[in-house]
Amino acid sequence: MLLVVVVEEVMVETLACCHPGASPVLPGSCACVGVAAGGPWTMGHEYEDKAGRPSKPPSPKQNVRKNLDFEPLSTTALILEDRPANLPAKPAEEAQKHRQQYEEMVVQAKKRELKEAQRRRRQLEERCRLEESIGNAVLTWNNEILPNWETMWCSRKVRDLWWQGIPPSVRGKVWSLAIGNELNITHELFDICLARAKERWRSFSAGGSEAENEDAGFSAADREASLELIKLDISRTFPNLCIFQQGGPYHDMLHSILGAYTCYRPDVGYVQGMSFIAAVLILNLDTADAFIAFSNLLNKPCQMAFFRVDHGLMLTYFAAFEVFFEENLPKLFAHFKKNNLTPDIYLIDWIFTLYSKSLPLDLACRIWDVFCRDGEGFLFRTALGILKLFEDILTKMDFIHIAQFLTRLPEDLPAEEVFASIATIQMQSRNRKWAQVLTALQKDSRDTEKGSPSLRH
Numbered sequence: 001m002l003l004v005v006v007v008e009e010v011m012v013e014t015l016a017c018c019h020p021g022a023s024p025v026l027p028g029s030c031a032c033v034g035v036a037a038g039g040p041w042t043m044g045h046e047y048e049d050k051a052g053r054p055s056k057p058p059s060p061k062q063n064v065r066k067n068l069d070f071e072p073l074s075t076t077a078l079i080l081e082d083r084p085a086n087l088p089a090k091p092a093e094e095a096q097k098h099r100q101q102y103e104e105m106v107v108q109a110k111k112r113e114l115k116e117a118q119r120r121r122r123q124l125e126e127r128c129r130l131e132e133s134i135g136n137a138v139l140t141w142n143n144e145i146l147p148n149w150e151t152m153w154c155s156r157k158v159r160d161l162w163w164q165g166i167p168p169s170v171r172g173k174v175w176s177l178a179i180g181n182e183l184n185i186t187h188e189l190f191d192i193c194l195a196r197a198k199e200r201w202r203s204f205s206a207g208g209s210e211a212e213n214e215d216a217g218f219s220a221a222d223r224e225a226s227l228e229l230i231k232l233d234i235s236r237t238f239p240n241l242c243i244f245q246q247g248g249p250y251h252d253m254l255h256s257i258l259g260a261y262t263c264y265r266p267d268v269g270y271v272q273g274m275s276f277i278a279a280v281l282i283l284n285l286d287t288a289d290a291f292i293a294f295s296n297l298l299n300k301p302c303q304m305a306f307f308r309v310d311h312g313l314m315l316t317y318f319a320a321f322e323v324f325f326e327e328n329l330p331k332l333f334a335h336f337k338k339n340n341l342t343p344d345i346y347l348i349d350w351i352f353t354l355y356s357k358s359l360p361l362d363l364a365c366r367i368w369d370v371f372c373r374d375g376e377g378f379l380f381r382t383a384l385g386i387l388k389l390f391e392d393i394l395t396k397m398d399f400i401h402i403a404q405f406l407t408r409l410p411e412d413l414p415a416e417e418v419f420a421s422i423a424t425i426q427m428q429s430r431n432r433k434w435a436q437v438l439t440a441l442q443k444d445s446r447d448t449e450k451g452s453p454s455l456r457h
Contacts, residue, residue, distance in 0.1 A: 273352035385422030
């Protein structure tokens with residue numbers, strides 16, 4: 001009985017505390033009773049909204065937020081507002097320091113925004129100038145140069161335009177005219193070669209007899225190796241573009257040109273690296289015209305020497321290159337000699353693909369532009385230009401790092417810097433140009449394996 005009386009007194013006191021004068025016999029009339037007694041009527045009626053609908057109790061985070069004396073709306077508020085009432089106030093010096101830091105942050109942010117806006121404006125202006133320049137160049141090529149090709153192609157004006165880069169819309173036409181068609185290949189011949197290639201593919205897939213394979217111009221092993229190499233190389237050709245791989249829009253065109261060429265020149269067949277040259281031509285010409293340019297391009301002396309792997313002639317080209325290497329870059333030449341770094345380590349890949357694999361595609365096309373104008377000498381001049389561009393870096397490297405760097409050039413090479421470096425290279429040694437030096441070395445190579453004495457005096 002005593003325990004019951006004590007509990008009742010506690011409840012009466014609690015009710016009296018919450019609502020003075022309230023009746024002690026109404027236990028649900030006060031929220032405090034529900035909390036104290038743990039009853040099911042706990043504080044529910046306090047969370048009804050104005051429409052009379054019950055709402056969910058606030059989360060603990062919301063309760064904490066209600067206890068704050070301020071509501072920060074941004075990082076600015078966090079920096080500039082005074083501290084909450086439940087924290088010690090900032091000292092005046094600290095508040096002033098924070099305000100200064102904030103103002104400095106605002107100033108720096110505005111400077112960055114201004115620089116970025118200026119950079120974007122410069123880019124836009126440069127793009128507009130470039131588009132205007134390309135548009136004017138297209139008109140010049142179409143209206144003045146191409147209709148009068150035979151009389152204008154070697155003029156100073158045209159050569160200057162050539163150096164600046166041929167507009168993409170006329171590049172294929174200019175390349176075709178500059179490469180020429182000494183082999184007199186026609187569209188009909190391409191169709192014949194392509195049909196023969198398709199027949200061989202079908203025969204090979206069906207497992208034709210070895211006699212049939214040999215009659216077609218290949219041994220079974222040679223045919224299988226050539227076909228497999230073409231298939232493998234196509235998948236490796238400009239993989240980032242995803243247009244030459246299986247299922248891509250240019251896969252069949254590339255396969256057709258390479259297959260037709262193996263039938264047109266069975267003595268050469270397919271050599272690794274050809275796929276990049278054919279791919280660049282496909283991007284600028286129709287299939288049949290690309291085949292004509294491809295066949296004539298590979299028939300040039302330098303390309304034929306490399307693709308037929310004529311070791312003696314390749315060594316002669318390397319020797320001629322070193323003559324101009326020593327003439328233009330004596331310090332780097334001596335460093336390469338000291339590290340036993342020979343030209344074949346980096347030149348073969350550059351020459352085999354005409355730089356289309358080693359350089360960004362747009363830059364490689366500009367190299368092709370001038371190569372079509374100047375011939376094979378420009379390929380080696382380009383090599384020297386690249387070496388000069390990175391001379392300071394290369395002179396600090398050893399054999400392994402030089403070889404790795406030159407076989408995997410930076411992917412973001414700016415075209416203007418590369419061409420500015422190429423322009424400084426002089427392809428003249430002791431009053432002899434590239435063709436004269438090469439001819440002298442070819443003559444001397446018949447008599448001696450040690451190079452040309454006449455070039456050293």
